[in-house]
Amino acid sequence: MAKHSRQQTSSDEAMSSEEEPINEQFNEEEDEEELEAVARSADSDDDEAAGDAEGDGGQGNEADEEGTSNAISKRERERLKEMEKLKKQKIQEILDQQNAAIDVDMNNKGKGRLKYLLQQTELGRHASKLTEEEEDEECLKGEEDGISGNTRLVTQPSCIQGKMRDYQLAGLNWLIRLYENGINGILADEMGLGKTLQTISLLGYLREFRGITGPHMVVAPKSTLGNWMNEIRRFCPVLRAVKFLGNPDDRKHIREELLVAGKFDVCVTSFEMAIKEKTTLRRFSWRYIIIDEAHRIKNENSLLSKTMRLYNTNYRLLITGTPLQNNLHELWALLNFLLPEIFSSAETFDEWFQISGENDQQEVVQQLHKVLRPFLLRRLKSDVEKGLPPKKETILKVGMSQMQKQYYKALLQKDLEVVNAGGERKRLLNIAMQLRKCCNHPYLFQGAEPGPPYTTGDHLVTNAGKMVLLDKLLPKLKERDSRVLIFSQMTRLLDILEDYLMFCGYKYCRIDGNTGGEDRDASIDAFNRPGSEKFCFLLSTRAGGLGINLATADVVILYDSDWNPQVDLQAQDRAHRIGQKKEVQVFRFCTEYTIEEKVIERAYKKLALDALVIQQGRLAEQKTVNKDELLQMVRFGAEMVFSSKDSTITDEDIDRIIAKGEEATAELDAKMKKFTEDAIKFKMDDTAELYDFDDDKDENKLDFKKIVSENWIEPPKRERKRNYSESEYFKQTMRQGGTAKPKEPRIPRMPQLHDFQFFNTQRLSELYEKEVRYLMQAHQKNQLKDTIDVDEPEETGDPLTAEELEEKERLLEE
Known part of the structure; x- marks a missing residue:
């Protein structure tokens, strides 16, 4: 289990003189101060960039003046400018195509996302049991789909170096299943179980088997960016990773030379850069946005949380070694980040669950844990390090x-x-x-x-x-x-x-x-x-x-x-x-x-x-x-x-x-x-x-x-x-041309009652027997109504009255 001391250390290390610190917990005053500080910093960066641009322009003018007497140099400069213009157009075309493809994929995945989630939670349970016709329709749909369905890897992707452990391969299959159903997820394995490797293997799988090269963005504490880059190079060297970090000059070079559509697969950056460079990063439509140490966005009012919601992405994957706390606000923030189309506002949420006291809040927390379960994976070292016994089929x-x-x-x-x-x-x-x-x-x-x-x-x-x-x-x-x-x-x-x-x-x-x-x-x-x-x-x-x-x-x-x-x-x-x-x-x-x-x-x-x-x-x-x-x-x-x-x-x-x-x-x-x-x-x-x-x-x-x-x-x-x-x-197939019989009534079966449950079994038996007698008599009369020379059965019973039906329900609920 992750210790809070480690989280605080990571946060402290992420602070530098060039970048504003972002604490784990934000209040409204701190948000305003931080927003102003980031804005001032961004303005200063823009001023520096503008000064550089002016300087470049001045040099360009001097070069123009020096080259007026040289017609060949002038034509060459015009040719180079035209080439640079064509290059920018080509890059923009690639970026537009990439973003359009991601938008189409997002729309396609979105069609089945809600249905899948509701099937996995109590929100979507059926109100009644299926009829034969309804079940036949579901079975037909399954057989129509044939062998299509969830992908399940039995061996790791060939682009992944080293040997993945069984539980890590199981984690990759879980991530693939979420991807195929268009669902955002939380990978919450205990520290030391290889969450980074499992995440990298997902990106490797998308590249190798789906032909999806990105772009993906990993947002993590500054102190972990080096580890992310090393792990990508170590486990999946085919991924082209760019670390977006540094002073304004460094970032300008990365923006112009490295962070260009078609030249990278994964952008690894810090929480601070995700805020400061949001204008640059928002130019891309991302396949995956992966947030390491995701407990940093549990406050939906924090500047980081608000900024991350601005990015256009197909999927969001949260990584945390800290187990979810029984805090309604944190759980709501995660749900809002993962399912904004369902949990769209805190006000609607409060009205939905009607929280009125501590007991009610605890009950809601339990319900939210159930809602989170379909897209939350958490395993402990004490579990996964044990070898599994064999399986025989x-x-x-x-x-x-x-x-x-x-x-x-x-x-x-x-x-x-x-x-x-x-x-x-x-x-x-x-x-x-x-x-x-x-x-x-x-x-x-x-x-x-x-x-x-x-x-x-x-x-x-x-x-x-x-x-x-x-x-x-x-x-x-x-x-x-x-x-x-x-x-x-x-x-x-x-x-x-x-x-x-x-x-x-x-x-x-x-x-x-x-x-x-x-x-x-x-x-x-x-x-x-x-x-x-x-x-x-x-x-x-x-x-x-x-x-x-x-x-x-x-x-x-x-x-x-x-x-x-x-x-x-x-x-x-x-x-x-x-x-x-x-x-x-x-x-x-x-x-x-x-x-x-x-x-x-x-x-x-x-x-x-x-x-x-x-x-x-x-x-x-x-x-x-x-x-x-x-x-x-x-x-x-x-x-x-x-x-x-x-x-x-x-x-x-x-x-x-x-x-x-x-x-x-x-x-x-x-x-x-x-x-x-x-x-x-x-x-x-x-x-x-x-x-x-x-x-x-x-x-x-x-x-x-x-x-x-x-x-x-x-x-x-x-x-x-x-x-x-x-x-x-x-x-009709089963009857083989025989005469149609009236539909037989479904006789109610009395539930299994035990002595220790203290039901009034005698009275319940009387009510059930009366109901069955009436149904049988009605069915028999229906069968014989068109038959000649057959005496009608004697009247042997009446249906249950409204009072008796109410009494039966009450006795069963006692």
């Missing part, structure tokens, strides 16, 4: 239940012409998404779950192969005192898993996109607490993002795999991270002979190729899954699906399943090794060939008409419409 393959086969087959039959002959990529993505839902659990389709009444029982397990596998695996893990993280991309699947864990009596926590900030933190604390009885933690794969540490778990189950392998790696890192004391086992579930096998194989290839590409100093990645590859994925395993209607789930014991999974994983690793060796032999400009994952050529193409000829059921005639409801489309 095993792919566990499982068959499909009879119900899954029925749905999988129906999906393929419904779009036979698309699957057999190929079609629009959008339609193939639709089919791929629905097939993956079927692999997870058939209850993800509306109307598949038996009921009402909807009951929790063995049918949750027996109707899905992955649930059978999970049901075998969890008891073994429980027996050996392991703790488990279960990840899925679909929040409605987490609902099914939650019902299953309750049914089996396993204690668990859950985080998904609907979880509020306080509940999220409480769940993490409950799981990580020493002696915690929580056995499982359910998480949506993309939930949480930054800042979740679940290293008290040693087993990760990937119930389904993401299109982007980096997302799955991030999920694994929730457990395999600093602080982990056990070997981490990762079990990746895969439904055999289905689209999932190809999705996983493609992910492995993508990881292997990305590592190869980065090692060779290139960054060329295919952004989406092409149509031919999608078609091959959808077709894979269809022959096995149509060959039998019976379940392919085996009765093998879990140890045997794991052993077979290890063999399958080893085979895939060997295949990836050969793939990498083959890829190395390719020409470096043959990127398209590198990403061609089509293993089966045209001669091995399956004839779907032949496969399904004996199983084909003539579907009802359908009309192809450009716009259609995905939910209704696949609902």
